[in-house]
Amino acid sequence: GAVVSQHPSWVICKSGTSVKIECRSLDFQATTMFWYRQFPKQSLMLMATSNEGSKATYEQGVEKDKFLINHASLTLSTLTVTSAHPEDSSFYICSAGQPLEAFFGQGTRLTVV
Amino acid sequence: AQTVTQSQPEMSVQEAETVTLSCTYDTSESNYYLFWYKQPPSRQMILVIRQEAYKQQNATENRFSVNFQKAAKSFSLKISDSQLGDTAMYFCAFMRHDYKLSFGAGTTVTVRA
Numbered sequence: 053g054a055v056v057s058q059h060p061s062w063v064i065c066k067s068g069t070s071v072k073i074e075c076r077s078l079d080f081q082a083t084t085m086f087w088y089r090q091f092p093k094q095s096l097m098l099m100a101t102s103n104e105g106s107k108a109t110y111e112q113g114v115e116k117d118k119f120l121i122n123h124a125s126l127t128l129s130t131l132t133v134t135s136a137h138p139e140d141s142s143f144y145i146c147s148a149g150q151p152l153e154a155f156f157g158q159g160t161r162l163t164v165v
Numbered sequence: 166a167q168t169v170t171q172s173q174p175e176m177s178v179q180e181a182e183t184v185t186l187s188c189t190y191d192t193s194e195s196n197y198y199l200f201w202y203k204q205p206p207s208r209q210m211i212l213v214i215r216q217e218a219y220k221q222q223n224a225t226e227n228r229f230s231v232n233f234q235k236a237a238k239s240f241s242l243k244i245s246d247s248q249l250g251d252t253a254m255y256f257c258a259f260m261r262h263d264y265k266l267s268f269g270a271g272t273t274v275t276v277r278a
Contacts, residue, residue, distance in 0.1 A: 084264070086265065086266070090208075093254075093271075093273070094270070094271070095256065095268045095269060095270045095271050096210075096256070096266075096268045097268075098265055098266065098267070101265065143208065145208075145210065147210075147266075152198060152215065152217075152260070153212060153215070154212075154266060156209065156210035158207070158208070158209050159208050159209070
């Protein structure tokens with residue numbers, strides 16, 4: 053199947069700083085990518101839809117100014133967590149692919165200290 | 166809005182035995198897709214099986230099969246001949262018309278040797 057690569061796999065940052073997470077589709081073009089957040093032993097919650105060449109659309113309750121999404125090319129979407137706080141610590145996962153099959157990145161564990 | 170319900174937080178099964186995971190969903194859409202995803206300890210999301218709502222025949226993939234009851238809005242997963250590598254968290258998911266996925270809370274499956 054297709055490959056979606058997410059980087060970094062884990063990151064630790066200080067409170068108040070920003071951190072960028074990259075999601076790349078390695079062998080296909082993705083006009084749309086999705087970003088999810090997952091707390092330990094819980095489900096994946098959709099945060100936003102990343103659209104190539106246009107603004108991202110955010111799910112209700114997600115702060116768009118805190119979670120900045122950029123989809124500048126057909127193979128790359130980035131999620132920037134701005135002014136991170138300990139409560140932003142979580143596992144972030146991206147997905148992309150054909151409409152009937154989503155391919156997921158390996159996830160990024162963010163720890164804010 | 167779509168909701169996906171998995172009522173079994175944890176399931177344990179002996180190696181080589183069969184286990185069935187339940188999933189119900191609620192939607193007003195007439196055509197949609199349902200999925201079961203597996204998330205092993207590595208946390209990489211892996212597609213297990215997919216069912217198209219307009220197809221009456223239940224999907225099967227090797228040892229994995231589903232029982233899709235559209236009228237009851239039920240979509241259970243049966244794992245036959247369970248293997249140690251099946252140990253993972255399993256998520257039932259519903260794909261909306263805009264290709265967004267809604268996930269259930271997940272069922273942790275432990276296969277005992």
